[in-house]
Amino acid sequence: MNWKDTRLKWIPENYENVSVVHLGPDKVWKPDIMVYNSLQHFDYEMTDVGLVSSGLIWWVPPVNLHTSCELDWTYWPWDYQKCRLLVGSWTKTGWELDITTISGANISNVDRDNFVPGAWDIVSGIQQRIEITAYKDNFVELQVDFVLQRRSFLDKKVAVLPLLVSCCLILSAFWIHPSSTARLRLNLAAVGVLVITLLAHRSFLPSAGGQMPMIVAMTTGLVVLAVVQLAVILSLANLVSRTDSPSMRFLAPLQMISPFLCLGNLPLIGQVPASIVPPWSRGADDTENLQPDLPKLQGWNLIAQAVDRLMFIVYTVIVFFFLVSYIGAASANFNAKTGNN
Template sequence: MASFPVVFNKCSLLLFILSGGSFELVRADDFKCPALTPTTTERRLRARYFSQDTLNRAVHRDNNTVDVKLRLVLRKFDFNEEEDKLEIHSWFAIHWKDCRSAWDPSAFDNIREIRLPSYFFWKPDIGDFSSADMAKTFPLFRWFMCILYSDGSIMCMPPYNHVVTCSADLTRWPYDTHTCTMTTGSWTHTAREMNISLMEPAIVVNSRSLNREWKLASMKSYKNISKYDCCPNDTFSWVSFEFMLQRHPGGYSSTVVMPAVVLVLLTLLTFWMDPTEMDRLILATVDVVSHILFLQHLGHLLPANGDQTPLIIIFYRDSMILAAMALFASALIPDLRKSSMNLPLWASGLSSWVLQNRFGYIFVLRTLDQKSVGAVSETPRGGDGADSPGPSWPLFTSLLDFLCFVVTLLSYVTLLLGYIP
């Protein structure tokens, strides 16, 4: 009984087809394809290349030189500073002349160009000398479509994905620039056998948005002829495409650089607060913790593959040391102000020298409270600091606080001068 629905469905479909159904069958004889096939002349022209030599160079004699011209049409690029790789997405225009492939247009209905796959004729063995992926050293060995002209000229523009080894220099991150060089040339032929040169222009940008994180600051190309130890009697020609990349620092300027400026101001501000207030100690502690958190953030943000430490990390590290010094001063100075011991001789001499100096005396009046100022005023300016009354400790701690401020300020100025290019 379970097979009854299946038998019924098959019988219903058969009756529906025999009865004419609700659709109409179209005979194959009634359908005609448009005449899109190539002409007989073009077929005859293409047939000339089916058995052409694809291994030997495109010359009539062995001592002749094949001139190959190159052009890079840049579409997009991606730079990975963690892996030190620049990936270039482009088209690679290659032009050379093969006199064996020329024909007389008048003998072929005035046809002056045809399209053929590259495996029908010889093509240059262009290799990547700067490739980071050895599996892509010969990207032009696969087949691609080319235009063959009646004078024997051949123009090919295959898609080209090149991965260049480029060492990242993060010293001035996030305002860093990197120079990457892509080098190509013949893998086996000498300069006498294959002369490689550049078209004009050699690099063409064919996209408005190359990369959102990096800006192509400059690009140039040049040709070189060199010798190698393996073949001292031969010369080899190759071309290089050089790209200078500059990072867009907008986002990092707001999230990394501006917080550094704020932390600098917080560190300097702690020295101008009353050392007896607990607010100063709290602010100095928050300042040190903030430095530590930002250093941890930069450690996760930047790759640890460089032989030079980025200046922004050095700045945060040294700023953290200065902030720790400010925290130490904020914790030590209140205890020194309450000390009942006599000042050491060197501290007493420094206090006396400040009191004898007019600018130092004005500084004392501006930094000490009224009670301490009155006690200092009663002390003879030329007297011995060791016999001075209690306010000598507040005077010395104020001088010490001011000295720490000056040292911190000069240290920050030095760090900023080293960071600015």
């Protein structure tokens, strides 16, 4: 900070052309400038001040400042936070002590040339001179607004990668035959990954205050989808084991929409064709005419496959909606944070 004291002017030619001197901080008057919303404020006040022959005084003490900001965790870990510092005289009114920015303008950008980002990066910084009238007095303060961006690459990996893996596991389970135990194991693996992810989020995020992060809401939603899928898996497994035949009222519509739902004897869609014997299912003494005992695509198998296709479409739309809403909302949050400045 700098200020001017006309009582400390001198003519350099009268003092061997000395135009700048350094004085101890206790030798001159200093303004009581403080950060109003600081939690801890430590100034190294014993640093010298620079006095120019024109009466201009420069004092740049190192400052260790701790303040608090109201954080919005909704878009964690792609969050942008807005923090505000209020700087002004602790005891003097605007008539006694006026405050301006270094450039002298009422609104200016914060100088970030020497800023080294750590866990947070400063996206923008605006400082503004504010005049406040209270108790018939005029008070002047500087309002400094920062928009901060989280830079933790690890948080983004921990938050997103397990969700993508879980989505793939949940969606791929619909392409396994309902009677296969691999489908149940795949669903339980997805549930396990999601539960562990929720526990990991619990360790990263605060336990009180703020909004629920969208990533946590998305993880919780995927857990619900996985549990619903588990119920569907058990229901379809019982359905395909039935020995009776369903009514033609159910089969006729499925025959009409089967091309749209990809119903048929194709690999990875329903069941493996009876004419194909996978190499891992053959024994040493097997012959070419030995075929696995596979369920036919008819009756309850056809209905189960149709349910799988419909559930796959619904789940794909829901997962896509989750991802688009999360990415779109995070982008809108960035525009809102920077646009309000």
